[in-house]
Amino acid sequence: MNATIEVRGLRKRYGSTVAVDGLSFTVEPGQVTGFVGPNGAGKSSTMRMIMGMDRPDEGSALIGGRPYRTLRSPLCQVGALLDASAVHPGRRARDHLLWMAHSNGLPVRRVDEVIDLVGLRPVARRAAGGFSLGMRQRLGIAAALIGDPAVLMFDEPVNGLDPEGITWIRGLLRSLAAEGRAVLVSSHLMSELEGSADHLVVIGRGRVVADTSVQELLTAASSGRVMLRTGRRQEAMTVLANAGASVAANGPDTLTVSGLAAERIVALLNEGGVSFSGIAEHRASLEEAYMELTRDAVDFRGATGAAGGPGSADADGTAAGGAGGSASSSASAGREQR
Numbered sequence: 001m002n003a004t005i006e007v008r009g010l011r012k013r014y015g016s017t018v019a020v021d022g023l024s025f026t027v028e029p030g031q032v033t034g035f036v037g038p039n040g041a042g043k044s045s046t047m048r049m050i051m052g053m054d055r056p057d058e059g060s061a062l063i064g065g066r067p068y069r070t071l072r073s074p075l076c077q078v079g080a081l082l083d084a085s086a087v088h089p090g091r092r093a094r095d096h097l098l099w100m101a102h103s104n105g106l107p108v109r110r111v112d113e114v115i116d117l118v119g120l121r122p123v124a125r126r127a128a129g130g131f132s133l134g135m136r137q138r139l140g141i142a143a144a145l146i147g148d149p150a151v152l153m154f155d156e157p158v159n160g161l162d163p164e165g166i167t168w169i170r171g172l173l174r175s176l177a178a179e180g181r182a183v184l185v186s187s188h189l190m191s192e193l194e195g196s197a198d199h200l201v202v203i204g205r206g207r208v209v210a211d212t213s214v215q216e217l218l219t220a221a222s223s224g225r226v227m228l229r230t231g232r233r234q235e236a237m238t239v240l241a242n243a244g245a246s247v248a249a250n251g252p253d254t255l256t257v258s259g260l261a262a263e264r265i266v267a268l269l270n271e272g273g274v275s276f277s278g279i280a281e282h283r284a285s286l287e288e289a290y291m292e293l294t295r296d297a298v299d300f301r302g303a304t305g306a307a308g309g310p311g312s313a314d315a316d317g318t319a320a321g322g323a324g325g326s327a328s329s330s331a332s333a334g335r336e337q338r
């Protein structure tokens with residue numbers, strides 16, 4: 001099977017709410033695609049339509065070129081964790097998986113394989129109703145993997161997990177993609193996808209805001225920014241702003257400089273007799289890149305403002321401090337740092 005998810009012109013309305021508004025994107029094999037947007041952006045609705053659980057009003061969602069409902073053995077073609085609580089609370093974890101295996105003609109051996117894969121062996125004979133959220137997430141992931149599918153979808157899989165659980169999921173997502181599978185993973189927090197996603201589909205109010213590789217996004221967001229450490233902050237800000245740079249102070253002795261190359265900054269500071277103790281080209285975090293990406297997207301800012309968006313966007317949509325920290329003051333010859 002061609003391991004892809006293709007979403008084309010997908011639209012869905014619930015009463016007066018437009019949940020998905022003409023969405024198109026492709027999830028490619030061999031990589032983890034992050035599906036990011038604030039609460040209510042339409043991620044779960046899209047995933048439900050991909051899985052044939054909801055009918056689109058318009059458009060299509062194809063798995064390996066076919067609608068979910070026409071797949072011959074769906075569990076072996078696509079696995080999904082959409083709702084970790086969708087397990088009968090009285091049923092033991094292993095029995096739940098056994099039932100899935102039996103009803104889909106899968107060998108019992110596969111049940112024990114996925115139990116080991118998600119680390120649930122010690123509790124496999126306990127009722128799922130007594131499971132913590134993290135254990136339920138693991139059980140849901142075991143169920144998604146049971147048919148060894150080439151396409152996988154996880155809706156907010158790290159929600160409520162402890163750091164150890166988050167690290168585990170990141171590693172799992174990476175290894176599934178490394179095996180050539182197409183992996184779509186949603187989150188309302190960009191930072192959760194740091195270190196696991198190769199590609200990002202960012203949505204707001206049911207529409208695509210960005211469809212980009214993580215590498216491209218980070219490169220674009222990092223370019224042209226230089227971190228400077230100096231005990232003579234005010235003088236450095238004046239010299240650099242006079243030369244056309246945007247300069248923002250991040251702390252008592254650190255500045256972020258945009259618009260000038262590092263070599264030029266060094267030359268200007270030397271010429272001006274301004275000493276400094278460190279200079280480095282800045283590498284943006286994913287969260288920072290995201291704020292940069294959505295800064296000019298008015299519609300997206302509205303969506304984040306209304307629903308409590310990703311990262312920290314305040315009422316007018318400006319970032320309240322990315323990984324580089326918030327600017328406490330700035331001397332700017334161009335656009336002010338945020």
Ligand SMILES: Nc1ncnc2c1ncn2[C@@H]1O[C@H](COP(=O)(O)OP(=O)(O)OP(=O)(O)O)[C@@H](O)[C@H]1O
Pocket residue numbers: 014015017018019037038039040041042043044045046187188
């Ligand atoms: N079954 C439904 N009935 C009515 N409205 C719905 C239904 N499902 C989703 N919606 C609405 O559609 C919009 C998109 O919701 P959806 O759950 O798809 O967003 P989401 O991006 O997954 O959000 P979250 O991060 O909170 O899970 C929301 O306004 C939501 O209230």
